[in-house]
Structure formats: structure tokens, C-alpha cells
Amino acid sequence: AQSVTQLGSHVSVSEGALVLLRCNYSSSVPPYLFWYVQYPNQGLQLLLKYTSAATLVKGINGFEAEFKKSETSFHLTKPSAHMSDAAEYFCAVTSPLSGTSYGKLTFGQGTILTVHP
Amino acid sequence: DAGITQSPRHKVTETGTPVTLRCHQTENHRYMYWYRQDPGHGLRLIHYSYGVKDTDKGEVSDGYSVSRSKTEDFLLTLESATSSQTSVYFCAISEGRTTNEKLFFGSGTQLSVL
Numbered sequence: 001a002q003s004v005t006q007l008g009s010h011v012s013v014s015e016g017a018l019v020l021l022r023c024n025y026s027s028s029v030p031p032y033l034f035w036y037v038q039y040p041n042q043g044l045q046l047l048l049k050y051t052s053a054a055t056l057v058k059g060i061n062g063f064e065a066e067f068k069k070s071e072t073s074f075h076l077t078k079p080s081a082h083m084s085d086a087a088e089y090f091c092a093v094t095s096p097l098s099g100t101s102y103g104k105l106t107f108g109q110g111t112i113l114t115v116h117p
Numbered sequence: 118d119a120g121i122t123q124s125p126r127h128k129v130t131e132t133g134t135p136v137t138l139r140c141h142q143t144e145n146h147r148y149m150y151w152y153r154q155d156p157g158h159g160l161r162l163i164h165y166s167y168g169v170k171d172t173d174k175g176e177v178s179d180g181y182s183v184s185r186s187k188t189e190d191f192l193l194t195l196e197s198a199t200s201s202q203t204s205v206y207f208c209a210i211s212e213g214r215t216t217n218e219k220l221f222f223g224s225g226t227q228l229s230v231l
Contacts, residue, residue, distance in 0.1 A: 004159075006159075009157070032216065032217040034219075036220075041224070041225075042224055042225075043121075043207055043209075043221075043222030043223050043224050043225055044160070044207070044209075044220070044222045045222070046219040046220070049217060049219070051217040090159055090160065094216055094217070095216065104150075104162060104165065104175070105160075105162075105220065107152075107159035107160040107161070108159050109157055109158060109159045110159050
């Protein structure tokens with residue numbers, strides 16, 4: 001079984017400050033990891049994904065995440081927050097050994113990011 | 118944006134009544150999914166489909182059924198709605214080529230069961 005834990009249901013930062021959203025996973029096999037973002041009244045959009053090619057993954061809108069196997073973590077960062085980054089962020093996991101289970105993701109609980117002027 | 122339309126966008130219904138939510142896609146993607154989103158739980162998979170008439174259960178399938186008679190349409194039915202099924206329901210699609218492929222999500226259906 002796989003699971004994801006997002007530490008902190010709410011994170012608040014000032015505009016221009018570092019954004020750090022934490023995600024830890026549990027998986028008995030090498031995982032594929034994803035970060036999705038949800039803006040108000042919208043569906044989720046993919047920010048970035050880790051698929052074992054490189055441990056540091058760059059995504060859209062200046063976000064990046066680093067896969068650390070020893071820490072079972074996949075934290076999301078952005079050097080400088082913008083007001084437009086305010087949204088809910090979800091970490092998700094699946095396995096390359098899922099067979100035909102394409103897209104069957106296990107999501108974390110979500111972290112709401114607030115950006116203050 | 119991926120061509121995914123969910124209908125209705127909002128619905129209020131009473132306990133015990135049947136409810137059907139529709140997801141329509143114009144991308145010809147093989148896989149379609151129904152997720153529900155609840156505070157503190159993130160998104161949880163209800164059912165998914167890997168082709169016409171091919172469906173399978175997710176982690177929270179009790180009280181829900183699905184049907185897919187055409188590639189473009191995936192229906193979610195609550196046979197007898199309960200208050201615990203008040204939630205936001207998201208349809209998603211994917212090509213079905215790799216296990217690390219991205220999902221494309223619809224805009225969601227807000228369902229309230231009174």
C-alpha cells in the first residue's frame with residue numbers, strides 16, 4: 001500500500017518569501033510522485049512529477065521538488081512567492097509497478113498556501 | 118485546457134434520492150476517473166474506467182456505481198444519496214499509456230445531500 005502525508009494543512013508566506021510545502025510518502029516499491037495545484041473553483045493541474053530520471057524536478061511557475069529516498073520526502077519549493085501562487089497544493093503517489101493502474105493516484109490531504117502582500 | 122465537461126456543476130438533493138453525475142470528454146482518452154474531494158482527505162478515487170464497458174472500483178466505491186457506454190462519457194450514480202456523500206466530485210482523464218502520466222481534471226460538481 002502507498003500513502004502520502006502532507007505536513008501542514010495551511011502555510012502562510014509573504015510575497016517574495018520562500019515557499020516550502022512538505023510531502024512525505026510511504027511505498028514498498030519505488031514510487032512515482034506528483035504535485036498538483038488547485039486554484040479556487042477549478043480542477044487540479046499538474047505542477048511537476050518525479051519518475052526516477054532525476055531527483056530534482058522542475059515544474060511550471062517556478063516550482064521545483066527534490067526526491068530524497070533516504071528521507072522518503074518530496075518537498076515542493078519556490079524561491080519567491082507571488083500572490084498568484086495562492087492555491088491548494090496536493091502531493092500524490094503511484095507506482096511504476098501498478099500494472100494497468102494508470103492514473104490511480106493516492107493523494108495527500110492538501111496544503112492551502114496563502115500569500116500575504 | 119483538456120476538453121472535460123462535468124454536469125451539473127452544482128446539485129442539491131435529498132437523502133434517499135438517486136443522483137447521476139456526468140463527465141464528457143473530447144480528448145478520446147482511454148482512462149476516466151471519478152474522485153471525491155473532502156476537507157482533510159484530499160482526493161479519493163471512487164471508480165475508474167479503462168475502456169468502454171470496462172470499469173473497476175477505487176478506494177471509496179461503496180454507494181456508487183458507474184457506467185461507460187461510449188468513450189467520451191463516464192457516468193457516476195449515487196443509487197440512494199446519503200449525507201455522507203455531500204462532497205465535490207471531480208472527473209479526470211488520462212491517455213492510459215504509462216503509469217506516470219498526468220491526469221486532466223474537470224472543474225468539479227458540488228453535491229449537497231440534505
